[in-house]
Amino acid sequence: MTLNPENLLQNKTTRRIAASQTPFPLPDVDFYPIADMVQGQISVWEVRRLSAHALHENRVRPDAPWRLESSLDVACLQKALAAAPRLPENGQLLFLLHPASFDHPDFARHLAQGMEDLPLDPRHLLFAVRSRDLAPRSPGLFSTLRALTPRGFGFCLYGADAKALSPSFLLQIRPNLILADPNLFTQKPRNGEETALLSAMISDICRRLGSRLAVSGVHRAEDLHHFLNLGIRFMQGEAIAAPSPFPSQDLLPRSLPDFQLSASASPSLRTCPQVGNLARRGLTASISDTVQQIVKKLENRPPTESVCLLEENRPVGLLMRYHLDRHLSSPYGNALFLKKSASRIMDREPMIRDAGTPLDEVARAAMARPAERLYDDILITQKGLYAGALSVRGLLEALSQVQVEMAKGANPLTGLPGNTAIEERMGFYRETCAQISLIYADLDHFKAFNDTFGFEAGDRMLLFTANLIRETAARCCGQDTFIGHVGGDDFVIFTRPEEAESFAKTLTETFAHEICGFYPEDIRCQGFVQAKDREGNPKKFPLVSISLGIVDCHFHPGLDPRILSQRVAQIKNYAKSRKGNAWVRDRRETPGFSSLFSDTGAA
Incomplete structure (x- = not known):
């Protein structure tokens, strides 16, 4: 997919698009890169109009500004589609649209014509709508966006603020990409409390929703480090890459890998x-x-x-000392309030959580509170009755301790639990007689990739694999799923038997789709790398693929771990014998094992 930028409007496709009936001349556009900080490359280009002031004169009636916006969107779409052939294999164009544009009479026609003429796969296009335009009162817009997804187009929630990042809203719209408002993350807290709570919330969004989270406005090196520490993988701004008149990977600074995302940032709090x-x-x-x-x-x-x-030992309100002092220090405060019921000035909607609520879930809810209540205590109940309170400081200390304990046995690169934590988890399964599917994941031909492109590129691939496993587990598995990093390119996943195949199928398909981004275009085209085997002989190695072996196991205290290890090794080797990205589920029966499911698959 190559095209000379100076001749963008000289090819047949562009001339046909430009000749279409539109109310405006085609506007000039720029492409603003959004970089993947794990892979160290640009993955999305946002399309922006350079200027529209000349197009405003006498084009539409002043009482219908939405017509102007939607017409400009259609013209912008036409111009940007002409540059789409320059996209890399996994690249995407992001279009921010006015809600009325979806109903514009020319929108569907020009989109269909551009997709047919280029030709262009729908997965290369993301349509964005501002979060403020996605109100519950817009059911038609929701229906339109949902209709785009099965056709292969992506949807981006643009300029997401705290309200738009609420779990209920995100579950309703399920965006492929969230481009968040940078002001949500750049407020300077007086201490580290807000940052710690925000990190927990961001980690949970990335893990559970399966959407890519990006932030714009990364213009300074300190902004870049700030967002990296929050665990945000995708970024846009002057500190990342400058805009250009066409999509290009060449704009990414060579020094960018020095700032790449640390896998230990915002670790998953599955064991909270x-x-x-x-x-x-x-x-x-x-x-x-x-x-x-x-x-x-x-x-x-x-x-x-x-x-x-x-009231009858049930919490009905909260009164913080600093809120009380504020009321009494106001003019005539003592005379107005001292002899009145405390219910008049109490917080009637305090944060109340059951004692069985996981700590990370409480942290996310606490972060979502209004600024004036951010440091209020959290009330704890047991079967609806008052059981105690938890301060924000106590919450943060507990979160820090959890992270420290997780880090002790974590892999230093990916931040995933290591062998000690894996053995402890298996011991827990034996004690509780759990029925669990063990999925062993292994990269094929990784050594050849490492030898060809260097250890830094190899580390990026391992980090990418770990994050992809996390994202796939969030999409396909329950919250009790455990992910561990055995070492090197080996990973283990413990999940419910009914979730294992969906996880394996999704992971292999996504890995096959995204792994091409790690290779130059010439190697992608030839489909192999030239490297030396373990005996030092030159050999052609295919591109890296992933193999998954699934073993369904009924754990019990008497289960011999050696039998389990042998079974896992056998099924993993069988999966690796299949060409490309593949998964295999063991169908044999042995004591302590179940064979409720059996199947194989490849991507």
Whole structure:
């Protein structure tokens, strides 16, 4: 897919597109790169109009500005499609559209014509809508976006703010890409509390939703480091790559790999303890108590202390010391409030969580609170009754401890649990007699890739594989799925038997699609690399592929781990004997093993 940029409008396809009936001349556009910080390459180019002021004069009636925007969108689409042949194999164009553009009479026609003439695969196009335009009152727009997905087009949530990143909203629209508002992440907290909570939220979004999360406005080196520390993989801005008149990988700075994403950033908190283990018995009062009685309880207490107001031992409100001081320090505050019921000034909607709620889930909910409540205590209940409270400081200390414990046995490159944690997890399965599918993942021809392109490129591929396994597990498996890194290019996944095949099929297909981005175009075309085998003889090696072996196991205390290891090794070797990306499920029966499922697959 090559095209001379100086002759973009001279080829047959472009002339046909330009000759279509449009209300405006084709606008000039620039392509703003969005880089993948793991692979160290540009994956998406956002299409932006350079200027539209000359197109505004006498073109539409002033009482219909949406007509202007949608017409400009159609013209922009036409111009950008002409540059689509320059896209790399896995590249995508991102179009930010006005909601009315989807209903524009020329939109579907020009899109279909451009896709047919070029030709262009739908997976190369992402259509973006601003988060503020995706209101629940727009059911028609929701239907249109959902209709695009089965046809292969992608959908991007553009300029996502805190409200748009709510789990319920994201589950409803399920975007392929989230281009977040940088202001959401660049507010400077007085301490590390907001950053720690935000990291937990971002990690969970990437792991559970399966969407790519990107941030724009990365213009300085300090911004770049800030977002990397939050675990954000995709970025756009002057510190990443400059805009250009056509899509190009050449714009990516050579120094970019120095800033690439650390796999240890924002580790998955799958083993988080339950929040009830951290609850402390705080100060309580009756819903009928006066403000004066609350003041007495809080005498000589720190400004971060709180009182939980109860009704029949059920929490109905919260009064933080600093909120109370704010009310009483206002003009006539004592006269207005002291003898009144505390219910008049309490927070009637405090954050309340059951004692069995995982700590990471509590952290995400705490981060989503309004700024004025961000540091309020969290109330803990047991069967609806008051069990205690948890401060934000206590929450952060617990999160830090979890991360430290996870890091002790983690692989230093990918941040995934290592062999010690894997053995502990298998011990847990034996004790609980769990029925689990063990999936062993191994890269084929990785040594040849490493020898050809160097250890740095090899590390990027391992990090890519680890992140892809995480994303696939988030999409196909339950929250109790465990992912471990045995070492080198070997990974293990423990998941439910009914989820194993969906995981294996999705992982092999996605890996086959995305791995081409690690190779230069000439090697992709020839389909192999020239390297030396283990005996030092020159040999042609295929591109790296992934092989998965699935063993269904009924763990029990008497299960011999040697039998399990032998079975896993056999099924993994059988998978590796198949050409390309493949997965195999063991169908044999042995003591302690089940054979409820059996199948093979390849991508």
